[in-house]
Amino acid sequence: MTSDGEPRPKDGAACFLQVFENPLMAVHYHDGPRQFVPGLEALHRMTGILLAERVPSDARILVLGAGGGLELRALAESFGGWRFVGVDPAAQMLKLAEATLGGDAARVDFVQGYIDDAPQGPFDAAVCLLTLHFLDEAERLRTAREICRRLKPDAPFVAAHGSFPQEGPEKALWLSRYAAYAIASGADPEQVAKARDAVDAMGMMLSPQRDEAVLRQAGFSDVSLFYAAFTWRGWVGYA
Incomplete structure (x- = not known):
C-alpha cells in the first residue's frame, strides 16, 4: 500500500506481490536468485563498487525492492559506514x-x-535490483523518476533486472537460455518450466534499448551498461 492507502502498482505486478507474501515463498526465496541469475554475487559486488565511486563513507542509500535482503547484506558487509x-x-x-x-x-x-512510501531524501545513492521488470513501462518510468527525485545531484543509481529482446524467435531463444541456466544451476526442471512460461507471459519485460531509454527519460545521465548475463541487464546512471 502507498502512504495514502491505495494499492500500487495497479497492473499485472499485483499477482507477483501475492506470491512474495506467501511465507513458504519467503523461506525458499534465496535459492531462486542464485539459480536463475548468473553472477548474482558478482552483481552485488559490482553494485557496491559503482556506488563507492561517488558516495561518502557515511552514505545513506535507498534500496527499492529490498525484500530478501541479499543485496543489503552484501553492501552492508562491504561498507561498514553506510546506512540504508x-x-x-x-x-x-x-x-x-x-x-x-x-x-x-x-x-x-x-x-x-x-x-511513494520511501522518504524524500535526498539520498547519496539508490539501488533497485531484480525488481523493475515487475512494472509496466509507464509505472517503471514513474518509479525511476521518483527515485531520481530523491537523490542528491550526481548521485549514482544502479538498476538491474530482466531485460532481453521481446520479439519472435529471438525472445524464445533467450528464454530457453534462461531456463537452461537455471536447470544447470540445480533448479527443479518442472519449476523452471513454470518460471519460463511466467516470464514469457508477463508482458512487462522491455528490451535493453527500451530499458535504457526509460532511465534517461526519468532524468538519469551518463547511463551505461555494466552487467549482461543472458536475460539480465544492469545499468548505472546519475541524477
Missing part, C-alpha cells in the same frame, strides 16, 4: 531481509510499500 532505507511491498520479504542481515539490520530502516 530498504523498501518493499511484501511484509514477509522484509522479515526475511531483516533475518538475512542479522546484526547489520540495525543500519537499515525498513519500509513496507512502493517508491
